[in-house]
Amino acid sequence: MTIVMPLYSLVNRIGAMALEVASEPSPQAHFELLQMIDQLRSAVETPTETVLCLIYQPPQNAALRTVIELGIFAVLVEKRHRETGVSATQLAEYTGADPDLIVRLMRVMTALGLCSLSSEAYVASEKTVALTQPIGRDGIPCIYDLTVPTLSKLPEYLRSHDYAKPQEYTHSPMKWAVGQSQFEWLGSNQQQQTLFNSYMASRREGRPMCFNTYPVERLLGHAVPFEDTVFLVNIGGNQGHDLRNFRREYGHLPGKLTLQDLPSVIEGVSSRDAGVQVMGYSFLGPQPVKGARVYYFRAIFHDWPDDICQQILRTTVSAMAQDYSRIIIVDFVLSDTKPPLMQASLDIQMMSIGAGVERSEGQWRDLLHSAGLRIAGIWNQSPGMESVIEAVPITT
Structure with missing residues (x-):
């Protein structure tokens, strides 16, 4: 009873907030609803489940980066307009990737809710569409390539600097890890600068100015x-x-x-x-x-x-x-x-x-x-x- 009652109360609060968001949408109510949903998941998960979710975030990001590079989401969206799904074999033909690799990558995409699998065909959703627009198509590869090499070495950087917070741009963890800091890296990679500009232009779409x-x-x-x-x-x-x-x-x-x-x-x-x-x-x-x-x-x-x-x-x-x-x-x-x-x-x-x-x-x-x-x-x-x-x- 001590476990069930708080969950029951939280579910009721989520239901009430969902009705409020549906009837009078606002950024504040939307934020509160998302916070409550996060609380519910945290309350339901066991500690071990929470830890495992944290452990396996990096492969999710790597799989997503690869799927975007292969252009898979764009194929799914194109076929969605024709009201058809796309099989792994067809995706392999479109992309030139190994069919078994496609299956393994797309397991992650469907589990993340970025598309669905129906009768052995992958089907686009509204979230798939967002991944073909600049915020996803350009933002994910740009930010992944910009940050991951440094973030993978951040614990080592902090350890070697006696866990002092970085305070100098010219001696940032990125400069230490890859030899360039953010804007130096973008300035020397024209394709990445183009992706970054596109992402910056798109990331506030749909939000109040x-x-x-x-x-x-x-x-x-x-x-x-x-x-x-x-x-x-x-x-x-x-x-x-x-x-x-x-x-x-x-x-x-x-x-x-x-x-x-x-x-x-x-x-x-x-x-x-x-x-x-x-x-x-x-x-x-x-x-x-x-x-x-x-x-x-x-x-x-x-x-x-x-x-x-x-x-x-x-x-x-x-x-x-x-x-x-x-x-x-x-x-x-x-x-x-x-x-x-x-x-x-x-x-x-x-x-x-x-x-x-x-x-x-x-x-x-x-x-x-x-x-x-x-x-x-x-x-x-x-x-x-x-x-x-x-x-x-x-x-x-």
Whole structure:
């Protein structure tokens, strides 16, 4: 009875939350439902089952990486439109892989729920479709190839460095393990850089835009309505996917929109196509755009240790207009007590590839204060999503 009753109560709570999500969908309710489902699985699993699940995650990732490289999911999706499945023999013919290998790889895919097996034919689902889109097709091989060689050596790195946390980008675990840190590796692998750009553009699809979370009206009261002024600078904005979304929704706002990133990253992005000013720039150097209303960073600071973040922030502060300019940061703000697993895992990944950090609210306040900034507000729609931080210069 002591075991059954908590499970029964949790199942009832899950049922009630599922009805709420169905009737009034929201990021917060969706997050809570997923948390409850995780709790239920944890409550049902024996300790040994939990340990075994952890042990056999690496082969799952390796099998998935291989299936994507073979293009199997794309074949399944194509056949789905014709309302037919695909056998292992047919997949072997399409891919040139050994039929027995196909069977063994696809056992993992069906067990993960990424497709189904019916009458000896594999059938695509909506999750299969996602794996043929940039977030899966490009994101999984890029992040796998970028991180796995280092993560496999992370215990050895930490042991050999007396379990001190990595604090220098140039001496990160990735630099120690493979001879290059994150952006060096991407810069020397054009195909991987292309996959990375595609993944970055796609990974927020289907989620609320940060400016739907942040009250944009806070920026309008004093914005200067002249054509030669800059309203928003997207620093480290990759190929401008955020700015294009912003322009579609807030194209009426005064001033220019400026996209900044390394010349190698923005290569091929024209100002005419993007509808914004495109500028090659390294955020480690002086900020050339002075007095903009907004200096916008999305998923930038988690890549870097505190000293480099301070450098980026100070160069930005030196370009800001006091009592007018704002810094908007979109990044995770970790809970001090119970951060979601994905955020906690991402923190280890960022630590490994560049000595980066996923920060708590206290860490954000300390970092920003060290660069002469204070937090004016933090907005968030769900603990599982990135937060929006507004920071302003500290006035004396």
